Amino acid sequence: MRLAAGIVLAALGLVLVLPVATVRVEQQADRRQMIANLGRGRVWEVIEVQAPWLTGLDLAVTSRNRPAPSAQVRVSEWPGGVERMRQLLPRRLPPPGAHEYTSFRFPALRDSEGRAYEVSIERLGPPPEGELVVWGRVSQAAIGRTDSAFAYRAWHRATGWNALARLGDRIAATPLGVAGVAGAAVLVLAYGAGLVRFLGLLRASPG
Amino acid sequence: MSASGRGLIVALLGLQLVRGLLYAFLIPLWQHPDEIGHFEYARLIADHRRTHLDLPLDGTVAYRVLVKLGHEDPPAGGGTSHAELRRAIIASLEHHRFWEIRPHLNPSDTFANNELRQPPLAYLGGGAILRALGPGSIERDLYALRIVDVLLSVVVVALACGLGRALFPGRPLLALAPAAFVTFLPQYSALAGSVTNDKPVEVVATGIAWLLVRTARRPSRLRDAMLAAGLVVVGLLTKLTALFLVPALLTVWDWRRARRAGARWWWYGATRLGVAVVLLWAFAWARLWLPGSARAVGTAIGGLPAGVERLVHGLGLGLHELLAGSLSEQVLYRVDYFPPTPTFLRRYFAVLFSGFWGNFGHMEAPLPILLYAALALASGAALVGLGRCALATRRGRGLAGWQADALVAMCLLAGWSFAVTFVRDGLVQSYSQGRHLFPVLVPMAVLFVVGLRWIVPRLDDRQFVTAMVLALALVDVLGLVLTVLPHFYGVSLLGAL
Numbered sequence: 001m002r003l004a005a006g007i008v009l010a011a012l013g014l015v016l017v018l019p020v021a022t023v024r025v026e027q028q029a030d031r032r033q034m035i036a037n038l039g040r041g042r043v044w045e046v047i048e049v050q051a052p053w054l055t056g057l058d059l060a061v062t063s064r065n066r067p068a069p070s071a072q073v074r075v076s077e078w079p080g081g082v083e084r085m086r087q088l089l090p091r092r093l094p095p096p097g098a099h100e101y102t103s104f105r106f107p108a109l110r111d112s113e114g115r116a117y118e119v120s121i122e123r124l125g126p127p128p129e130g131e132l133v134v135w136g137r138v139s140q141a142a143i144g145r146t147d148s149a150f151a152y153r154a155w156h157r158a159t160g161w162n163a164l165a166r167l168g169d170r171i172a173a174t175p176l177g178v179a180g181v182a183g184a185a186v187l188v189l190a191y192g193a194g195l196v197r198f199l200g201l202l203r204a205s206p207g
Numbered sequence: 208m209s210a211s212g213r214g215l216i217v218a219l220l221g222l223q224l225v226r227g228l229l230y231a232f233l234i235p236l237w238q239h240p241d242e243i244g245h246f247e248y249a250r251l252i253a254d255h256r257r258t259h260l261d262l263p264l265d266g267t268v269a270y271r272v273l274v275k276l277g278h279e280d281p282p283a284g285g286g287t288s289h290a291e292l293r294r295a296i297i298a299s300l301e302h303h304r305f306w307e308i309r310p311h312l313n314p315s316d317t318f319a320n321n322e323l324r325q326p327p328l329a330y331l332g333g334g335a336i337l338r339a340l341g342p343g344s345i346e347r348d349l350y351a352l353r354i355v356d357v358l359l360s361v362v363v364v365a366l367a368c369g370l371g372r373a374l375f376p377g378r379p380l381l382a383l384a385p386a387a388f389v390t391f392l393p394q395y396s397a398l399a400g401s402v403t404n405d406k407p408v409e410v411v412a413t414g415i416a417w418l419l420v421r422t423a424r425r426p427s428r429l430r431d432a433m434l435a436a437g438l439v440v441v442g443l444l445t446k447l448t449a450l451f452l453v454p455a456l457l458t459v460w461d462w463r464r465a466r467r468a469g470a471r472w473w474w475y476g477a478t479r480l481g482v483a484v485v486l487l488w489a490f491a492w493a494r495l496w497l498p499g500s501a502r503a504v505g506t507a508i509g510g511l512p513a514g515v516e517r518l519v520h521g522l523g524l525g526l527h528e529l530l531a532g533s534l535s536e537q538v539l540y541r542v543d544y545f546p547p548t549p550t551f552l553r554r555y556f557a558v559l560f561s562g563f564w565g566n567f568g569h570m571e572a573p574l575p576i577l578l579y580a581a582l583a584l585a586s587g588a589a590l591v592g593l594g595r596c597a598l599a600t601r602r603g604r605g606l607a608g609w610q611a612d613a614l615v616a617m618c619l620l621a622g623w624s625f626a627v628t629f630v631r632d633g634l635v636q637s638y639s640q641g642r643h644l645f646p647v648l649v650p651m652a653v654l655f656v657v658g659l660r661w662i663v664p665r666l667d668d669r670q671f672v673t674a675m676v677l678a679l680a681l682v683d684v685l686g687l688v689l690t691v692l693p694h695f696y697g698v699s700l701l702g703a704l
Contacts, residue, residue: 170696171233174303175346180232187229194225195680198218202673205211205380 212379216368219383223364223390223399226683227357231400233687235695236303236349238568239401240640243296244322245330246349246402250292252276252327252334253348257286264289269323269330293318299345308695309569322404328444329404352402359406360399363413364390367649370417373424374613374653380668381660385652387672391679392652393565393574393686398642405645408449411442412646415452416620416653419459423613427463448627449646455623459616466612483626555632555639560586563641565686570640572694574686582682589658596661614657617650 171180237243248269251258255278264270280286297317300306336355337348364386371382389395398405415438422431435456442449458479465475558570564582565574573579599605606614624647632639644651660671 167692167696174235175344175350176232184229184232187225187232190225191222191229194218194222195676198215198222199673199676201211201214201218202380202669202676205215205669206209 209379215379215383216365216386219368219386219390220361220364223361223396224357226390226396227360227399228354230397230691231350231353231357233691233695234397234400234568235305235308236346237300237305238308238695239398239403240569240642241322242349242402243300243317245333245404246345246352247292247296247318248322248325248327248330249333249337249352249402250345250348251289251323252330253337254287254292255334257281258292259286259288261288261290262293264323267321267323268325268327272327272331295345299349303346309571325404326444326447328441329407329446332407333402349402353400356403356406357400359410360395363406363409363649366410366413366417367652370413370420370649370653373417373420374610378668380672381656384656384660384668384672384675385649387676388652388656388679389648391676391683392648393679393683394563394567394641395645395648396683397565397567397691398645404446405642407445408442408646409648411438411445411449412452412620412624413649414438415456416617416647416650419616419620420613423616424609448643451623451627451646452620454627455620458619458623462615462619463612555629559639559641559644561641562639563644565682565690566641567686567691568694572690574682575689578682578685585659585678586655588662589655592658592661593654596657599661614654617653620650621647621654 168181171184172178174180176183251269251273255273255276258278259280260270260273260278300317333352333355336351340348340351367386367389368383371385372379375382415435418431418435418438439449439452439456442452461479462475466472560583561573561579562570564579566572596605597611600611605611621644624644628639628643656675659675663671666674
């Protein structure tokens with residue numbers, strides 16, 4: 001009986017978890033995509049950056065049964081008729097911390113209706129320490145528009161004690177300043193002490 | 208109440224305060240959902256005598272409220288302007304790494320989520336506080352409003368304590384469990400420190416839930432009905448989604464009336480649920496699939512007098528825009544947008560689930576997947592436990608009749624909150640966030656606790672509450688270390704540990 005109940009629970013858990021797992025992956029894609037409406041003056045675009053270090057960009061271009069010049073670009077669904085291409089970025093990327101700029105261009109992409117698109121990376125550089133920031137532009141050559149601005153940040157995450165130092169720096173950079181660092185430390189300690197106190201009271205309670 | 212009981216409640220309230228403040232200061236400014244729009248509204252109210260309304264927002268509730276408050280444009284050269292306020296907010300966004308953390312956003316969409324159409328009560332309160340503080344920086348005002356919301360979240364936990372004691376008299380530790388659940392829920396703590404109009408609605412809805420528990424044990428009085436009506440009005444003046452309280456209260460009244468008349472629960476549930484489902488689905492289908500129906504509704508609404516049209520618009524369903532504004536697109540993409548498709552439902556519930564337990568900032572910092580898995584198992588177990596509890600109660604070995612009645616009321620509150628959210632999301636084609644269910648968080652916490660309690664009957668109440676608090680605290684700490692700090696600060700403390 002208990003085994004059966006355990007199996008049922010595990011199956012139920014899987015059913016509940018699977019959609020979350022899928023959506024987590026899709027959410028990542030969502031973060032990388034900006035969907036806007038050409039009719040309102042912006043471009044539908046999607047850029048996927050291979051993190052943590054950039055090795056390529058995936059761009060999908062498709063159009064549905066809508067009149068030109070609208071087009072839809074989705075990376076999460078990959079509908080039929082999509083021309084998918086992968087263009088490797090130059091292997092020699094600037095190291096973390098370097099203030100180096102580069103630019104390069106993808107060859108034109110065409111969607112299933114023959115409209116051409118250009119993708120170019122305009123700036124590649126890490127202004128904040130430890131982060132690689134990519135700014136880009138998608139132009140839709142077929143209709144002579146150049147519009148804008150995708151960006152994706154690939155964190156070069158600080159780890160270990162450096163992480164604590166960076167966390168302190170970042171909190172100190174808020175309006176709270178050094179008091180913010182001290183305040184955060186006090187709140188963390190108060191949280192721990194409060195939790196211990198609560199559990200202690202719970203233990204001592206007659207129940 | 209015993210001294211230890213009082214000590215536990217005080218400790219819990221203190222923990223909610225500390226956790227709310229911790230998240231309020233740890234999550235960078237402007238990184239909570241819609242915080243920009245909520246702050247803008249409160250600041251406009253606070254500065255209404257010194258602000259020149261130079262933006263074309265005459266139709267918004269906010270501008271109408273400002274006029275009611277006696278707004279007059281300041282003399283030339285004096286005061287400031289709404290556009291300048293927005294420029295100052297944008298400067299603050301840049302200063303606080305808003306686009307660095309969310310680089311995929313288009314800066315031109317900064318004020319696209321127009322909160323100025325919301326009812327004014329929360330902003331009148333926030334504006335009064337800002338006015339009392341006097342002129343100051345945007346950052347100071349934002350932190351002040353965040354702290355006010357943390358205090359309101361403490362009120363919610365206090366109400367949860369009262370509700371628990373009313374529902375489980377004689378079991379003080381189990382009575383504390385729903386409040387402990389709310390306190391240690393990571394997403395609730397994170398959002399406790401956000402500038403929003405949600406918190407007053409949470410207070411109102413939790414107050415109504417408490418009232419429903421009390422009236423399950425004794426006959427309702429006129430005073431109860433008046434109190435409930437007053438709370439609903441306060442809720443509606445705060446946020447239109449509080450509308451769910453009206454059908455929820457009516458359904459609870461209907462259920463209790465039917466129960467007194469001896470109706471069988473399954474017949475009652477089947478008839479009411481069946482009618483509701485048929486109506487909802489018929490509406491959804493008719494909206495997009497019946498030729499001409501969408502256009503007809505859109506035209507009808509567009510032809511109403513301006514005041515009524517604004518009322519319809521203001522119901523939060525976006526009907527006017529949806530039906531009259533972009534009909535051709537809707538019809539063209541009806542398959543994509545039709546809510547009850549498997550893809551929509553799968554994503555909908557997954558986004559709702561993650562946003563309920565912990566998906567921080569603008570729903571862009573999810574917990575590790577293994578934590579969701581554990582939470583999903585716990586949720587499933589709670590559902591199974593609720594079923595066991597219901598069966599045992601029917602056989603006379605479970606809860607007392609009035610307790611079961613109170614739990615049904617909690618179910619109805621949660622169900623109506625979800626139904627209204629779901630219909631609204633379907634109409635505006637968005638995915639619901641778990642926080643949209645937080646007005647009924649305490650009823651949901653009660654159901655979760657009762658369900659889990661029936662899964663582990665061998666544990667005593669002390670062991671059960673201790674295990675639940677430790678588990679949630681572990682999820683919270685892991686969420687902080689593995690998600691919040693890496694996402695907002697780009698650091699991983701794991702190496703340091």
